[in-house]
Amino acid sequence: MDASCGDLQVDVNGEETFFIHEEIISLYCGKIRKLFGKSKGAATNLKVIFHDFPGGPESFELVSRFCYNNGRIDINPCSAPRLFCAAHYLEMNETVSGSHNLLEQTEKSLEEIKFWSWPELLSALKNCHNLVSVSSSSGILQRCLDSLVARLVFTSETSPSCPSSSSPESSVLRLSTDSKSTESLRSGFLRSTWWFEDLVTVLTPNLVKLLVKSMVLHKFDLGVTSRFLFYYQKSRFIIANSDEKREITETVIDSLSLLDQRSVPCKSLFGILRVSLNLNIKKLSKNSLEHMIGSQLDQATLDNLLVLPPHGSNHLYDVNLVLQYVKHFLAGKGGRGVPTSEMKKVVRLIDSYIAEVAPDPRLKASKFLALVTALPESARDSYDEIYHAIDIYLRVHTRLSDGEKTSICESVNYDKLSTETCNHLTQNEKFPSRFATNALKAQQRKLENLFRDMDLKKRLVAPVETEAKDGRCEEVVLYAEQVVHDGKKVDIVDENEKMKAHLEGMQWRVVELEKVCRKMQTQMTKILKSRMSRQPSSKSLPRLCS
Template structure:
C-alpha cells in the first residue's frame, strides 16, 4: 500500500468536484490525452509539482474513476448497460482507444437491452451531451428506445381511445394516480419523464420520423409538461414549456385537443416564454378555437391595458382560425358564431372597451356564421347602455355589423322602441322587415307557380288573401298534401308579420311625435 501511495505522482482535479491522486505512467499509457500532455514534461520535474485540472470531463468524478479502474486493471473492466455510456464518453474525452473499441462492441447488442436499461443509458448521456452526440452513442440509444416503444405498441392490444386513456391535462390530483393503471398507450410515459427536455426533443423527433401515432406523442408531451412543471425552477420550466410547444406544433393539428392547448396556455401565461413560442401556441389554439368554451376566452387583459379581458388575443385566435383552412364546414362556422356571441355578451358591459375593438369583434365573422343576429343586437344594446357618450356616427358604424334581415320580429320590435340606437338604424330595421314581408310572397316559387296556373293578378297589399284563394282552388290530392301544409304555414306567417308591422307603425308614430318630430319615417305596412 505504501509503495502504491508513493507511486501516486499525479494529482487530477475533475470538474472542481473531486481530486484524484494517480500514477502518471499508468494513466498516460492508456490515455492519449495525458500522454500528449506529458510528452514535453521535463524528466527532472518532481511529482509534487504535477497537477492536471479537467473542467468539463463527461460523467464527472464517477466516469474518471471508471477510467482509472480500466487503466489500473490492464485494460479490463466489466461493461454493462449501466456504465457503458460513461465509459464510452470518458474514453472519447481521454482518448483511450482500447476502451472506446470495447464500448462500441458492447453497444452492438443494444437491441437486446431492456427498456429500463436504455432509459438509464440515456439518462447518463444527459451530462455528456456533446460527446454523446458526436460519438453516436446517444443516437443509438434514442433509436433503440423508439423502436422498443413502437414494437411494443404494435404487439400489445389496446382498447383505449384518445378520450379514455387516462391522461387528463388539468390540476386534478387524480390525473397522476390514474396513469398507474392505464393501457399500453402510455406505459412508457413515466419512464421518459426522467429525461431532460433536450433529450426529449430528440426522442420525440425520432418518434415523428418513425411515424408513431401523433395522438400518443401529444398525450406524452402533455403528461411530461405537467410532471416537470411541478418540480422545476422557473427558468427550467420555461425551457421545458418552449420545447413542448415547439414539438406539439410539429404534430397534426387534430392530435391535440383545444382543451389541452388551453392547459398549456395557462402554464405558459405565468412564464416569460419567447414571442416565437407564443405565436406557435396561439396559432394551434386558433386552428381549433371553435371547440373552445367561453371560460377559455375570458383571459384577463395585461396589466398595462385598462380593459377587463384580452380582446386582442381572441381576435388573433380568429385570425389564425380563418387562415388555417380555405373552406370551413358550415357546422364548424356556426359553432364558432355561437361562441363569439357569448363572448360579446361578456365584454360588451366593459366601460373601457374601445368602439374599434368592439366593432372588430362584431365584424370578425362572416355573415354565414350566424342564422340570427339577435345576440349581436343585444350585445350592441348593452354596449350603448354602458357607453352613453358615443356619437351618432360611432353608433352608426357599430350598428353596421347588424344584418337586419336576420333579426327576429321581437328584436326588431325592441329596436324600434330603443332610443339608444340612431334613427337611421331604426329606419333600416323597419324597412328590412317591410322588405322581408313583401319578398316572402314575391320570391316564393310556389306563389309564382300558382300565379301562372290560375292566372290571378293582384297588388302587394292583398297578396295574403291570394294565398288563401289559391289554396281553395287547388285540387289537393294526397300528393299535394305537403304543398297544402306549406301554403297554410305561409298564410299564417304573413298574417303574423302584418300584425307586427302594424304595431311597429303605431309605436314609431308615437316615438316620432315625442322625440323627433322633424324626422321623416319610411312608410309602414298598412
C-alpha cells in the same frame, strides 16, 4: 489520488483533481498525448484542466481504470454512455498492444442495446443527463432514445415485457372493478401508459422534446404521446420551483406542437394555458399554444375563453387572447376553408363571448368592434345575438363618441335580423334613428322577396290547375318534367297540395310582416317626433355636422 502516484495533475471541471502517470494515460488518450508530446523530459508540474469533461470526475475515473488495467474494463449499460462519450472526448481510438481501444469497445457494447432490459435502458438514458452536448454529437443519446421508443412501439402492439414495479402497469394487479367492460377498458389504458412514471423520473425537460421527435419519427401513437406530455407536466410540477415550472411548461408546449393537433385534447391545452399565465413563458411558446388552441376553437366552451387579462390590465377578460384564437382558427385550415359545422360552432361561441364581455365598463370600443367583426359576415345566419350584445354595450358605455357608436352599429347586417329584433330596434333610443330605418328597409326587402317567391310558386302550380280543368295531358307531362328529382317522378297531386299549403303559409307571413312594418313605421314616426321635440333650439347651439 496522492501526488506521489503520478506526474500529471488533471483538474476535471473544477470538481476534482486526479494525479496520474502521464506516460500511462498518454498511451491510450490521443488528446493528452498531443498536449504533452513535446514535453518529454519534463519531470514535474504537468497539469491539464478540463472544463467540459463529459460525465465529470466519475467518467474520468472510469477512463483511468481502463488505462491502468492495460486497456481492459467491464462495460455495462450503466457505464457504456459515460465511457463512450469520454472516449470521444479524449480521442481514445487507437489500438495498443493488440487490445481494442476504448472507443471500439464501447461501440461494440452499444450494438447490443436492443438486447438490454428495460431497467438497463433507463439506466443508460439517465446517465446521458450530464452528457447531453457530447452524447448528442456522438449519437449515443439518440441511440438510447430510438431503442426506447422502439421498445414502446413493440409493447404497445403486444404487452410490456418488463415494466418496473413503480410503473402504472404494476397497479393493474391492485385494481378491482365490478364491471368487466370497465376493467378491460382500464387495463387497456394502463397497457398503453405503463411507462409514464418510469420516464417522468428519468427524463429532464431537455430530453423530452428529443424523445417526442423520435416518437413522431417511429410513428408511435400520438394520442398516447400527448397524454404522456400532460402527465409529465403535472407530475414534475409537484416538486418544481417557479423557474423549473416555466422550463417544463415550455418544453411540453414545444413538444405538443410537433404532433398532429387532432391527437391533442383541446381541454388539456386550456389547462396548460391557465398554468402558463403566471409563469412568463417565452413568446414563441405562448404563440405556439395560442395557435394550437385556435386550430381547435370549435371544441372550446365559453368557460375556456373567460381568461383573466395579463397583470396590470384593468379589463375583466383577456379579449386579445380570444382575437388571436379566432385569427388562428380562420388561418389554420391551410386555405382549404373552414367546414360549415365547425364555423357554426365558433360563431355561437364567439357571439356568447361577446355578450359576456359587453357589460365590461372598461372594454374599449375598438376591442369590442374587433370581436364583432373578427368572423366574416357570411359566417352568421343571424345577427340577433350581436344586436343584443351591442345593445348592452351601448347602455353601459354612455360616453362613446358619435364615430365609435356609428362604427359599432354599422357592424350589424340588418338583413339578418329577425322580425322581433327589428321591432325591438325601432324602439331602442340607444341606436341612431338611421339604423332603425335600415332595419325597416330590411323588413321591406323580406316582403318583396316573399311576394317574388309567391309569384314563382303560383307559376309552378298554374299548369296543374289548367290540367285539372281542361284535361290536357300535355301540360301534365310538362309539369311532371319539372318535378323529376334524382330520376324519380314526384306524385303530382300530392306535390300540388304541398305547394298550396306552402303558398297559404307565405301569404300568412306576408300579412304578419305587413302588420309589423306598419307598426314599425308608426313607432318610427313617434320616435322621430319625440327626439325632435327634445333637441335644443338651433338658436342656442351651433348646428352639428351630420
